[in-house]
Amino acid sequence: MASSEDQSLPERPKGEETGAPSKNALKKAAKDKEKAEKAAKRQEQERLEKEKVDASDTSKHLYGKLAEGILDPTKQKAHAITALRGLDEGLENKEVTVRARVHNARVQSAKLAFLDLRQRTENIQAVIAEGGENGISRQMVKWCGGLNKESIVLVTGLVKKPKEPINSATIFNLELHVESCFVVAEGPLQLPMQVKDAMHPPPAGDEAETEDQVDSQGVPVVSLNVRLNNRVLSLRTPTDQAIFQINGAICELFREYLLKQQFQELQTPKIAGAATEGGSGVFEINYFNTPAFLTQSPQFYKQMAIAGDMERVFEIGPVFRAENSNTARHLTEFTGLDFEMEIHNTWEEIIDFAESLLIFIFNGLRERCKYWMEVIQREYPEAGNFKIPEGRAPRIRFADGIKMLNEAGIDASPDEDISTTNEKSLGRIILQKYQTDFYFLTHYPTAARPFYTHLDPSNPSLTHSYDAFMRGQEIVSGAQRIHDPAMLTQRMRGMEPPLDPDSEGFKHYVNAFRMGCAPHGGGGFGLNRITMLWLGLGNIRQATLFPRDPGRKAP
Numbered sequence: 348m349a350s351s352e353d354q355s356l357p358e359r360p361k362g363e364e365t366g367a368p369s370k371n372a373l374k375k376a377a378k379d380k381e382k383a384e385k386a387a388k389r390q391e392q393e394r395l396e397k398e399k400v401d402a403s404d405t406s407k408h409l410y411g412k413l414a415e416g417i418l419d420p421t422k423q424k425a426h427a428i429t430a431l432r433g434l435d436e437g438l439e440n441k442e443v444t445v446r447a448r449v450h451n452a453r454v455q456s457a458k459l460a461f462l463d464l465r466q467r468t469e470n471i472q473a474v475i476a477e478g479g480e481n482g483i484s485r486q487m488v489k490w491c492g493g494l495n496k497e498s499i500v501l502v503t504g505l506v507k508k509p510k511e512p513i514n515s516a517t518i519f520n521l522e523l524h525v526e527s528c529f530v531v532a533e534g535p536l537q538l539p540m541q542v543k544d545a546m547h548p549p550p551a552g553d554e555a556e557t558e559d560q561v562d563s564q565g566v567p568v569v570s571l572n573v574r575l576n577n578r579v580l581s582l583r584t585p586t587d588q589a590i591f592q593i594n595g596a597i598c599e600l601f602r603e604y605l606l607k608q609q610f611q612e613l614q615t616p617k618i619a620g621a622a623t624e625g626g627s628g629v630f631e632i633n634y635f636n637t638p639a640f641l642t643q644s645p646q647f648y649k650q651m652a653i654a655g656d657m658e659r660v661f662e663i664g665p666v667f668r669a670e671n672s673n674t675a676r677h678l679t680e681f682t683g684l685d686f687e688m689e690i691h692n693t694w695e696e697i698i699d700f701a702e703s704l705l706i707f708i709f710n711g712l713r714e715r716c717k718y719w720m721e722v723i724q725r726e727y728p729e730a731g732n733f734k735i736p737e738g739r740a741p742r743i744r745f746a747d748g749i750k751m752l753n754e755a756g757i758d759a760s761p762d763e764d765i766s767t768t769n770e771k772s773l774g775r776i777i778l779q780k781y782q783t784d785f786y787f788l789t790h791y792p793t794a795a796r797p798f799y800t801h802l803d804p805s806n807p808s809l810t811h812s813y814d815a816f817m818r819g820q821e822i823v824s825g826a827q828r829i830h831d832p833a834m835l836t837q838r839m840r841g842m843e844p845p846l847d848p849d850s851e852g853f854k855h856y857v858n859a860f861r862m863g864c865a866p867h868g869g870g871g872f873g874l875n876r877i878t879m880l881w882l883g884l885g886n887i888r889q890a891t892l893f894p895r896d897p898g899r900k901a902p
Contacts, residue, residue: 406484409527410491413501416531426503431469434506434521444503445471445523446531448583450543452494457485460492463516464502464523465542468585468722472513473502473523481526491525497534497542497583503527517585539577545569546584548726551885571886578893578902589722590890593712594878596719598663600711601684601872604704610659610686615648617641617665621852630669630679641667644871646799647856649687650828653867654859661686663874671897674767675886676820676876680895687828687869694801694811694827697868698787701815701823702740705785709735712881729883733817734784741777741786745809748788751776764795767820774819789813798838798846801827801868811868817880825870832860 368376418425426444434443450465458477463470475491477483494500504523512519549571550560560568574581581587602612622629622640630641645662652660666683686704690696712720713731723730743751745761752759752773759769765788777786790803791812803809812826829835835857839846848857878890888894893902 404484404486405482406487409481409483410487410529412530412533416499418501418529431464431466431471431518434471434518436508436520438506439508439521441506442503442526443506443523444501446499446501447471449494449496449498449500449534451496452492454489454492458488460488462491462494462500462502462525462528464500465583467588468719469517471518471521471523472509472516473504473525474507475525475528479524479526483525487528491528494530495534495536497538497580499531499534501527501529501531538580540569540573540580541567542580542583545574545581546586546726548885549574549889571888575888575894575899576902582892585722586726587889589719590878590882590884591892592719593716593723593882594874594890594892596712596716597708597874597877597881598682598684600708600715601704602661602663603711604707605659605661605686608659608700610661610688611657613645613648613652613657613660613662614664615642615645615662617667619647619852621850628668628670630667643668644683645685646797646871649685649869650799650864650867651856651859653687653689654862654864658865659686659688666871666873673897675888676767676879678875678887678891678894678896681876681887681891682874684872684874685869687867690827690866690868694866694868697825697827697870698742698789698813701813701825701870702787705815705823706735708877709733709785709881723882727883731881732883733881734778734782736781736783736785740815741781741783742789742813743777743786744790745788745792746790748773762792762794764791770816770821771819774816778819784818785816787813787815796826798842799828799835801829802838813870815870817877818883820876820880822877822880823870823872825868827866827868830860830864830866832857835860 413419428446429438429443431445431447445464445466447464447466447470449462450470451463452460454460460475462473462475464473475483475488477485477488502523502525504525504527507522507524508520509522513522516522544567547562547566547568550568560570562568569581582591606612618632618634619640619642620634622631629643632639632641644666645664649660649662662683662685664683664685665680667680668677669679670677686700688697688700720731745765748765749759749761752769755772755776757769757772759765765773774784778784789812790809791814793800793802793808793810796810796812801811803811810826813823814821814825815823829838836848839848839853839857846853848854875887875890878884879887882890884890888896
């Protein structure tokens, strides 16, 4: 008789004692085998079908992805690359090769597809049609029409005139009939934003708070914040391409003019041992376990170079300002264009020089950058619509500028610096009175200028200083500098709080004047702000490659 322990054990399924599989297991194994056989058969059928299709593809050597983006001379014929800007009606019926991005791709039918090819500021329609002299296959038509946006392609084809102008292309009077198409670099299936949607000005408002919107036609308009977060994509738009051509042209014209005027270019340090220009608005860094600061400008070094008998100097370089200003015209890092020069007769030589320099830049932009201006004007009609006076630009004393504001019912004090809002209001008043967007304010109050600014001997409450303005916003700040060491130290000690001329941060600067220095002065230009105001952009970040502000330090 079985024990009570044996009776409590569960009954074993039949077959388990011999180790044979159960009926359920056998059925499952049979089904799995049947599925595997069907899958293998299907894969084999697909392979054979693909081989059949590939065998019938008469143009498989005319399209595909290039290994590492480079032509294989044993398989593909090398061609000279033609820029889209170089295409004109003189090339009709001639073969050209272009390398461009796929702005858009679509299949019209099994026999016809279209590519919208974009290269920097221009785009052209490309047609892929079955047949032709090269025997374009349907497979090639389908492949081209399915290319990912923003892929870089190498396309060879015949230049043709379309039956009707292609309004969606900048090159509207020509199209490209594709003979071959190879992918150099493949774009992703999904983009964080569409380049075409960033081809319109961003919505107005604070870039950190503005959301994407749609225009009156329902077309998406990408916010500035999204553009800056995806800067590589936004830089591909024609407008951005042209903006940074203007940026570069301003630097080129600035350098060209100064070199012609016998100025010497400098490269000054950007790390200083003390917060030299008043002690506020500077970035502190750890310099081998000792405090150091990013320079607010090359001011001290320019002046020390003048004391070193360099006579006329300039620099193009980064400027750092630790100011928590979240406005459309302020950055924490921007490109400064600075000059400093000896004075021979009167301090106004500095203003004369600054004005002639700016007029040279303005005229140079109009003469040399017509194409880029036309590109920008597609989206910003005010670009280049900048009024310059026939003769000398108006030079208005600061106190007179304040009086003009007061007469217009605007509250402003002659004893303190002018606010941004009042600057813009004054710009409108001056435009109406003098018909110019370009003018100077001079003789700022002593309280509104740095300690090294030379005082007006006839009225020590004023300074030998100036600012230049475009469209009512400051672009240049300059002055005669104090070159007398006794006057300089007295001015430093009279600041609030007082500055010690013998401290580590100032002693080398002050000693430069103790060794004798000629009267001198200069100015500092903000490159990004000049670009913004010349083009009529809404925000300085649009004129800055990778902007830095209190809320942005990447990308």
